[in-house]
Amino acid sequence: MHNEPRILKYTEALREATEQAMAEDPSVFVIGLGVSYKNGADGTTAGLKELYPERVLDVPVSEDAFTGMAVGAAIHGMRPIVHHGRVEFALFAADHICTQAAKWNYMFGGNNPVPVVFRINVGRQWGNGPQHTQSLFGLFGSVLGLKVVIPSSPYMAKGLLRAAIKDNNPVVLLESRWVFPVKQEVPEEAYELPLDKAHVVQSGNDLTVVAYGDGVIAAREAIELIGDQVDVELIDLVSINPIDEETIHASLKKTGRLLTVDTTSASFSIGSEVAARALRMSDVTFRTTPGMLSCPDVPCPTSTALSEAYYPTKVDIANAILAQCGKDQITKELTFEELHLPPTHTIV
């Protein structure tokens, strides 16, 4: 028998999870701007309108109303998937996401589930500038009552989206646009991944690197650059609400060194939160002061001449790892493509 590996792009994996859920459960529907287009929502809803015309709803640019309508449908037993192509537009619906869906079960004393999924695209994309590239991870992570996950690979995107659809709570998927063209082998059959567990990408003894989303891709590349010099344990956080402290704790007890990687600005970042929690772990002895790599505290600019200095590169991450372990820094010129175009490789 000869089986070709089944390679899907991140966006194709999201689409497959959606189609499978819609086929199984008539209460699942998709709502968002342009989701009915042939290549809807960057391909993540492509062709679904033809299959389920009543359950794929294109809408006016009325984020407040259509998000609220989805929340109301979820309160009354449906399982909507709301798509916001840019987080900046999702903020128009902040009330429905943060105050209605996230608080509904609590404010009514339980037994009032709101099974809605908010798929929100965030972050880096060339030439998009200050108002189209925010990530706002910290903002979503701080909203009690939401579950918040950040899939970093196609395999994870499919499994987390399915778990989110099946969950009885509002779940936010923050999808890094930068990862969209990345490919990976993805099983055809439906599967779920836990919404509250970090993933140890590779285990090691010298240093714990905590990353998430597109930061995981860059961290993997950095580790490749370094080679055998440092035995890195790379943790993909996966979920930022809740944060899987158990996995971080187990790792830090082993390594005693922490580096966090954020692909957004530093203040109120996930890295800050992880470091704060790590420092409260009384049985962890730190061998060095925890390091933190992030974008600077300025908005993301548009010009490549400026954005080049904005995001931490694989070389920056590699050097931060080496610095944590007292090793010499490396220098490497990156090409324009490496600096400004999203990765398209296949994760193995």
Next chain:
Amino acid sequence: MSTRLDAFRRMTLLRIAEEETANLYLRDKIMSFVHFYVGQEAVAVGVSDSLMSNDRAMGNHRSHGHYLAKGGDLRRMLCELLGKAEGSSHGKGGSMHMIDRSAGFTGSTPILGSIVAIAAGSAFEQKHNATGDVTVAYVGDGGSEEGGVYETMNLAALFKLPLLIVVENNLYSVNSKLLDRRSKEYSVEGVVRNLGLAYAKADGNNYDDVRSKATALLEGVRAGKPAVLECLAYRHMAHSAPIFDDAQGYREEDVLERRLAEDCLKKMKARLLEEGSSEEVFSDIENEIRTHVLEEIAYAVAAPYPSPETLYTDVYA
């Protein structure tokens, strides 16, 4: 088909439940916001009496009346106002978060206009599953000025949702007058009709007018023509306290004498007297309801508070 006397009985329940709640509030037993519905009872009862039992309603910060008129449980409401474990939200919600799903009152939120979009989602579910039922969203004139309400009207018309939006126009957003918030040219009817919804205006101090206008609109709503029913009613008390606030001087049209003259219960009694009812019948009903409400309040006052551990429960379903 409920009679007008039945409606009087329900309106009286709403009124007395709040009058006695006001007494509790003034005795410091209620440690939260309470927005009183006194004066607007004809709207909730008139609308509820035009609904079928499987229809749903959703409300706002001022929803004791909407809840009770839809058949919400009095004891669980009073317990909730007092922050007790037996409350409809086990003490986590309070006055601004009324819910009794068994009665079809499926929630309320004090973020005002938000409920209109959420109720549209309920109507979407009803349409999707072809249940033939409708959803009512109660919103005030102030809340109806939020952008999401206009957006939702467009969506409701676009998707032909069985949604009735009841705008209770009591003239004030807190204490801000209509003309402080809208130009003289502003027309609710114009906005609503031009977005593709049906519209009717009712005298919210008059049960019969509310009920007949709601009934007429609901025929269309059930067939997929969403509608707005604007009810002009008087809020007898202050925005969020059980006090008569005339001394603040913001009221123009609805001064105390006018409110009392136009009181929906007074008008209802006049109509019932014409039909041969009597003052004795009214006072019997009032006494019976007051006794019942006071018994339920006594129960709620004595009921236990939630245990502190429940602070941590129900964040997730």
